[in-house]
Amino acid sequence: MKILHVSTGLSTGGAERALYNLLAGGLANRSDAAVVSLRDEGTIGPLVAALGIPVYSMNMASFISGARVIAGLRRIVRSFEPDLIQGWMYHGNLAASAAAWMNQNRTAVAWNIRQCLYDMKVEKPLTRQVIRANRCLSRQADAVIYNSCLAKAQHESFGLAADRSQVISNGFDLERFRPDPETRMAVRREFNTPKDALVIGHVARFHPMKDHASFLRAAVTVARQVSNIHFLLAGREVSLQNPTLANIVPLELMERFIFTGERMDVHRLMQAMDIFCLSSWSEAFPNVLGEAMACGAPCVATDVGDCRDIVGGTGILVPPSDSVALAEGLLAMSMMSTADRAALGLAARMRIEERYAIQAVVEQYVELYQKMTE
Structure with missing residues (x-):
């Protein structure tokens, strides 16, 4: 054919x-x-x-x-x-x-x-x-x-x-997107991430519907309450030089935010993430959500498109365009024990294996x- x-x-x-x-x-x-x-x-x-x-x-x-x-x-x-x-x-x-x-x-x-x-x-x-x-x-x-x-x-x-x-x-390619402890350590060394840091990740090109501004506002709220949290953002035109995103992150918190720009090795970056966040106000079936779950990262996502069905009971869903609710979701996930987050991550991986x-x-x-x- x-x-x-x-x-x-x-x-x-x-x-x-x-x-x-x-x-x-x-x-x-x-x-x-x-x-x-x-x-x-x-x-x-x-x-x-x-x-x-x-x-x-x-x-x-x-x-x-x-x-x-x-x-x-x-x-x-x-x-x-x-x-x-x-x-x-x-x-x-x-x-x-x-x-x-x-x-x-x-x-x-x-x-x-x-x-x-x-x-x-x-x-x-x-x-x-x-x-x-x-x-x-x-x-x-x-x-x-x-x-x-x-x-x-x-x-x-x-x-x-x-x-x-x-x-x-x-x-999803479950061999490419899978938990990999060695890659996790290599990526965290690449960005000089402290060993005790809890890394929240976000992957999306800059576009209004991805709502990076809401994510950054929520991230600042979380960073002010949890001292060991760091943020890793990847995506085309996602930086603090972008006028839409400038002035959201205060100077004293800058060192805890990493902006990589567009990357072709997202599967590697996701290994370094303890929590993945999707902040969009419009999606159908976001690839990044399934990819992060396949890598064993528990997710905090906005309740848009088919996200509720994708995540199931393995993460936290919040209303879109609500940075306060997003911050609350990220805080709730951050306050879990390492074992509880790992259990959610394992369940997320199994859900992708079984369904996608x-x-x-x-x-x-x-x-x-x-x-x-x-």
Whole structure:
């Protein structure tokens, strides 16, 4: 089976990493695959290419370059001759349908929607138009995949085709994301973390919905009450030079905050974390939550998307956009005994093993693709 994956982009993000995880987790071995990025190859493109999968970058900067992108897609489709085209994210979904129309043979089309739809007003004007176009054209897709039950419900309520939709959760490489005491010590030495420090971690690119400001406000509250707590933040454009985040952390607490910027070794950084925090006010199925749990880190997370179902009884959930509640959750987790936190971390790891192993998720995609191409 030949499958062409068409993604809005390949920068570091949940959807892009989910695509790579599927391919690396076995999907690439079950099909002849190629990947198209409407933008550039980003950080994920080279990883996909290293799997031996062709990656094509359309370098689309705006709709002005749309004609050039369409021509490029036509060439790729006619050369590759896919049996199925899989779109990733709103723009990628539309491009996937357009690519299928260009193919001379009948080509199955699957869409993949990777976010919740709490409020259209928070989306950029152009993105709102693209989402509306998804609504209008969704009945022409053979399948609409969501990674979150809430995302499915919200998009169906908005008007996307319900009779073509199904949920396939994110999956995780349990060998890459696993407890590793040696790596834990190495990372803590790298950042000169005191041996008795309790490290709270946060991993997310800077974006309003990730709500870094609420996390930092909560972190400051916790730091003032617990002297041995340190914070490790990783993510593109996440630093105190960012105007949105400047002046939240007082000077006297600065030495207890580490900002790494964008990192490609998140699986290593998570080993150093005693507690993981997700502070977003909008998510569908956040990869970082499952990754941290797979590494054995108990989590304090906002109750958004499918976080409640992911965490289960292995962590603490708090309301979104509430730094006071977030601080209370972090304090509660921090005040637990080391043994109690370790027990929660072990339960979190077991939950990911039982429900979200990448191999099981790959099988769900393969089964769907086989049905679509029969």
